[in-house]
Amino acid sequence: MKYFFFLISLGSLQAQSLILSKDNSHVSFGAGTTSYFGEMSPYRTFYKGIYKTLSSNFNISYAVDASEHWGNKFDFSVNNLRGDDYQYSKGKNAALFHRNLHFKNTVWEVAASKMYFFNPTYSHQTRRRPEFLFYGTLGVGVFYHNPKARDVYQGSGKLGDWVSLHQVGSAGKNYSLIQPLIPIGFGFRKKISRKLDFKFEGLYKFTFTDYLDDVSDEPYMIASPSSKLNNRSTEPFDALHGNNRLPLLAEYNLQTNNKIIPQVGNRGIRNVLSSVDSFITSNVSLVYWLDKRIR
Template identity: 30%
Template sequence: MKNFCSIAVLGVLFFSLVATTDADAQRFTRKKTYSSVGVHLNAMNYFGDIVPEADFTSLRFKSTRPNIGVSYMRRFTPRISVRAALAWGRITGDDAKSASQNEAENYPRFVRNLRFRNDIKELSVVGTIDLFENRGTYLKRPDWSPYAFAGVAVFAHNPKAEDNSGNFVALQPLGTEGQLAADRGAKGYEDQYSKVQIAIPFGAGVRYKLDRNWDLGFEIGWRKTFTDYLDDVSSNYVLSDADLPSAKAVEMANRSFDRSVHGPGQQRGDKTDQDWYIVTGFNLTYILPTNVRSPKFR
C-alpha cells in the first residue's frame, strides 16, 4: 500500500512536470504570479508498531487526533506552486484499542499493553502541481483544481505514555529498549533516537473557488519518516532490568499482562518497518490581492 501510493503520486508529479514545458513557463508572465495564505484543520493518524499493519487497513478512528497549521504558497507557473507550512498535531496508539484478546493473531499485541501519544511540530516545504492549468490571473483560476504535492519536512516529536500514577512521562530519556545501557553495542541495543527527524510529505488534494480571493480545499498527505520510534517501540525488550536507568524506565518498558509472552530479550516491536503518519483535512486559503491592470486604449 505504501509503495503503491508513493509510486502513484510520483508518477503524477513527473507527468505534470513534463507537461509544463519551458515555453509554457515563458508565456506565464510575472504579472500573473500570486501568493496566498492558508489555515488548515486536519485529522491525524499514525501507522507503526502499535497498529496491526502500517497501511489503511489498520486505521483506527479511536486513535484519530487533531492537526492544525498555517501556510504560505507562491504560484510560479500555470501549474506549479511552492508551499511552506507550519503545523502541530498529535498521534496516538494503544494496544488495548487496536488488538483484541479474542483473536489469536492479535493476542500477543493485546497483552503487550503498550500505549503512547506524541505531539508533532512540523515545518514543511512542498511543490504542488495542478491538474488544470491557469494561464490567466488568479481571478481566472478554475472553479475546481485537483493537485498533487511532494516535498520535504523536518519535525520535532516527543513520545509519552501514561504511568501507573496517571502522569504522562517522556519515553525517550528512559531508554526503554536499552539505548542508555553502558554496553548497549555488545548487547545489540540501538543508539538513542533523535527527537528531531526528517520526513517526506506527499499526497493529493482538491481546491474549490469560493469567490475571487477565497479557496476551500480538501487534502490527504502521507509522511514517510526515517525513524521507527514515533511510538518509542522498535525492537526487543531489554535482556535485564539492570540495563534500564531507573525504576520509572523499568515500569514503562514492559507493561505486559503476560511476561511469558513478553519477557526479557523477546520481541517488543518490528524494526524492519519505519513509522508513518498521515494528515487528512480541510484548508481555507486567501489569495493576496495583486494589481490586475486592464489594457489602456487611446
Template identity: 30%
Template structure:
C-alpha cells in the same frame, strides 16, 4: 482641480492591462507587445484543521482497520503558497500534528492478542515545517481572478520536525477505591526518551518526506476551500519510542516503560487486563509513518497594480 482629474485619468488608463492583448506606448516607434509576463505570479495563505493517523509498531498496517478510528487524532496547519506558473507552485507549511497508539485498543483474545499483552501506548505531538512543490493538474489561467473553479493537485517535498513521545504512568486505585489514570510524563517536563527504554538515545529532531493529493474549490474572487490528504514517511523508527522488535534489544536502566505486560490495568484506557502468556507481537517493519487529512480555507492575496514602464 481639472489638472488633477486629467492626471488621475491618465494614470488609470496606463495601469489597465490585458495579458491576452497588445499595448503600444505614446511616442514609441512601431508596435510592440507589452513586456508583461503572461502568468501573474501571486501568493495565497491558508488555515487548516483535520485528522491525523499513525502507522508503526503499535499500529501495524494489518491492524489499522481494527483500531484506526480509536487512534485518530487531530492536526492544525498554516500554509503559504507562491503560485509561480499555471501548473507549478511552492508551498511553505507549518503544522502541529498529534499521533497516538495503544496496544489495549486491540481485543483479547484476537489476532492481535500478543500486542494487547504487550500493553504499550504513546502519544506524540509533532511540530513540522515543510517545503513542497505542487503540480496543478489542470493548470490555471494567467489571472488569479480567473482561476479554475476546481483545481486538483499533487505534491512532494521535505519536512523537518520536532517531536517527543509521551506515555502515562501506571494506573492506580485511590483512597476511595476509584481507578485513576496516571499522569502523562510530559506533565512533569519529561518524556519516554528519558528512560532509554531500548538503551539508545534517539534524536527528537528529524526529517520526513511528505507527499499527497488535494484540490481547491473557488468560493469567490479571493477565497477557496480545499481538501488535502498528506502522507509522511519519517526518517526515524522512534515516533512511538519502539523499534521493530523491542524484545531483541537490551533495555535501559529502567524497565518501567519497556515491558508493561505485568500491569493489571491499561494505563491509558483503564481496561482490566487478563494477563496471558505473551508471544511475539505483530509489528510494522521500517520507519514510522503518519498521514493527515485537512480542510483548508485559502485566501488569495491581491497583486499590486502593475503599471507599464514609461517609454525611452
C-alpha cells in the same frame, strides 16, 4: 547525516523561493485528522489503523502559484499521534494485548513542497483561477517530536502522569527527537469568492525513524528504573484508561495461579513494512489570496 542535511538544504532553498515571491500567493489555515502506522498500528492492517489511531492536526500554509502547472508551498503543521495496544487489539490479538504499550506524540513539522496542477491555474490572471483545481504535491521537511505515556496505574485514584519516554529511556536505545520526513499526496481547491478558496489535502508522511511510538525491535530490558515502562505486560490495569486487564489475560491463558506471565523477546517487529513509522493526514483549509490585483 549527510542525507539529513541534504533534505534540510533543499527545503531551505524552497523556502527562500517562497518568501521572495509576491504574485499569485495565498495563505491557508486548516485542521483535520491524523492516523499513525508503526508497532502499535501495523501496516498489514492499515485500514484498521486509520480509525483506531485517529487524532487531529492543525496547519498553516503559504503558497505561490508559480506557473499554470507548478506551484510552491511552505507548511507549518502540528500533528497529534496516538497508539494503544489495549484498544487496538482487545479481543483480537493476544500478543499485542499482552504487550500493553501506549503512547501519544505531538509532531511539530515544517515542510517545503512542490505542487503540480492537473488543470491550468491561469497564474498570471488570478481572478480567472478555475472553480476547481486538482494537484499532486511532494516535499521535504523536518519535525520535532517527544513520545509520552502514562505512568503505571495502581487501580484506584487518578491515572498516572504523562511521562516523556525518551527522557526515561524506555526504548532501551537513544534516538534523535529531530527527524526529516517526506510528505507526498494530493489536494484540490474550490473557489468560493474572489479572495477565498476551500482546500482539501491528503498527505502520506514518510519518516526515517522507528521511534514515533518509542518502540522498535530492541529486546525487553532487564530490571532497571526505566524498565517499568519498557515491559508493561505484567500490569493488571490498562494505564491509559484504567481498565482491568485480568479477565482478558486469563482468557488468553497468559495468567496462571494469579501471576501474570511477563512478555519476552522483542518489543516490536522490524521487517520491510514496519522498519520506520509514518502517518497520514487529511486537512480542510480556508485559503485567502494575497494578490492585490484581485478585484
